[in-house]
Amino acid sequence: MERLALSMDAVWVMLCAVLVISMQAGFALLEAGSTRMKNAGHVAGKQLLSFSMAGLAFWAVGYGLTFGEGNRWIGTTGWFLDLPPEGDSIPLEISFLFQLSFVAVSLAIVWGGFAERAKLGVYVLFGLLYTIVIYPVVGHWIWGGGWLSELGKQDFAGSTVVHLQGGVAALVATWLLGPRIGKYNTNGTPHSLPGHNQVYTVLGVLVIWLGWFGFNPGSTLSVQDGFFGYVALTTNLAAAAGGIGALATARLRLGRADIPMMLNGVLAGLVAVTAACAFVESWAAVVIGGIAGSLTVFTAQYFERKGIDDPIYAFSVHGVAGIWGTLSTGFFASPRLVEITGVGQPGLLYGGGWTQLGVQSLGVLASAIYVAVVSFVILRLLDRWMGLRVSKEEEVMGLDLSEHGAYGYPELNSAEKM
Template identity: 45%
Template sequence: MTIETLNSGLDTIWVVLTAAMIILMEGGFALLEAGFVRHKNNVNIIMKVFVDITIGALCFYLIGFAFMYGKDAWGIIGTSGFALLGDLSHIQLSISLDTFWLFQAAFVIAVISIVSGAVAERINFRAYILYAMIMTAVIYPIAGHWVWGGGWISQLGMLDFAGSAVIHALGGFSALAAAMFIGPRKGKFTPLGTSTIALPSNIPLASVGAFLLWFGWFGFNAGSTLSGTDARIGHIAIVTMLSAASGGAATLIYTLFRYKRSDAPAVINGSLAGLVGITAGCAFVSDQAAILIGAISGLLMLFATNWLESRRIDDPVGAFPVHAVSGVWGTIALGLFATEGGLFYGGGWDLLGVQVLGLIVLCVWGFGMTWLGLSLIRLWIPVRSTEEEEEMGLDISYHGVLAAYQEHEFIHYQDHYTDFSNKTAD
């Protein structure tokens, strides 16, 4: 066995394991979002996550991967590799193409899950399926090609190690567009302009979801090395931990002194904001910079949450404050704190300027294409649930009698093909 073969084997094991960690984050998204919404919509949240991981993965396999990593055309889009067929020899890897696809598929599933939370409790389930197909086959892959697939933004020198911009800022601004397009939940804002609070159904459940996301983020960031022998893995892991801890600590202390109580949802989202903020620069910034990036991410998340309320935009789980705002900050912070090329380390304005340009393009692309995609879907089917469906709850409206919490052990069941209720005993 040669050293090259051994290293390739180790890299394959590492990438498959970290891909599995990222896929496990879908369980985190499911629990987090289910805990933040009302009981009558818990199952609908879970079903949307299953849409992400099933239909989303298939769309990325058939179409999205080719757009993202296929042979470059004009720096805009990939043109080969549909269903992993055709010429993909330009992708130079120490691992197999199948392994690389699995890791990238885990990322695309996370992107669509960001949008899921922002439209919770009022999106038409069928419309969500169609939007998930558009996001995973077109919107994210094309943007990913620009930065990671050899496209025009990467040629300018933009850095985004694990996706603060490509995944979180893009997904967060897509979530903002979707939330604005669909409108707030019924009763969220009063005619007087005041906001009401829909109490979360299960904060402990949401916290478990956050811990699963935190765990998966080590795969998200460290796995992006695509090599189990990369010397940066330990540093990436520690800055990921420090930024998440700092984001949670900043929100905990702020709410404790500002409101005389430590707000649990804010601390949960503050930790997640810290994770988002460090994702771009985890391989490029110091421990101390990671702590600062995380703390600012947490505080920006709080301010963005209040801004949404002031603009009467309903985001039940805080998808935009956590992912878009922290993703934007984390991408800019890389231009400031990168130990090689960062503004504060003598690198000048070049890197920072490219980071800002790339951000603007990705955010506008995500917002605009989501608005366009939902507009096209609305020509065919309603994008929003009806008032009756929303009032009853999306669990029963879209998923039959199934509900997350049942009050009775048995319910009457009538088969679609045989009416057993009319049969009598012999």
């Protein structure tokens, strides 16, 4: 019976890995649809490029740094998955693929800040370094037995490890690259550069939402007690609340039922509940998702007014919502669920005191500072060596043609020749 149970768990985690990997298709649709037609093929194609890079770098180095035996700060064993097998756990190869899918999502978030003006070579080099020296460090602190894990930090499926890291790196890149040509008027007010295909963005979010049922429920790593079903419930509730919260906020603030804001709200709700999905009651998941959806409307507008041209609002959706979701367990973590998971302490609203909120806050602060500093250093060095941004002529032409020699939409080629 034990072998059968272990086999079922292995199949479950493998299935969830496939679901999370399928989110790459969702990000391709979302990011390509949110950008202009002349960059659509480039933006979609870099999803495969980043998944390929992450697959090799995480296999060679990243997995060992994250989950290998080491110290409180970093893993020091496990290069090329050279780790001893554990008889009572899922196979190492399946564990690797599941964790790789998370790294790939984090990289997909990062690329939103680079969109429509970064050189292809910067994608390659920063993606490799992100997978080796940024993501694994925070991952080890929280999931690999590091110092934040020892303190009892609650991050069930990655509001901090996956989303906050990706959002912060995207913000640094967006700031260093500067705004796209034509984004701001001469008086500094933002000018709309709408994406070329809203249908793509809607489909992309739906694919990502579906894939999230591998993301959060899969992090139970087991089907034996059925707890994955509860995690799926809180995940779905938060996503729904995020979409409604963002749409309502946009209607009140902008005077229109803005579809892109609604889509961002769904994603923000998913991001926020990713830390909390196994620790909070269902009503709290609705509150967490609704607040995340509303926050993303305010923060997206705020950063845009401050001159941060973030084409897919990566920091608002993943960074801000990641912060809120991580902190939320400090308020809402339920005693019964904390007992089930065995991580941390109950939240403030259940009489658990300020301890868990303090741990969550420390985790957010330490992770954000590390990612911001290392991302800044890497990108500044790349800027001095090769330059981060394409030329003005290449940006106006579009990265499909300047970087790849052909438009993603052949009709544009025909229109140029006419």
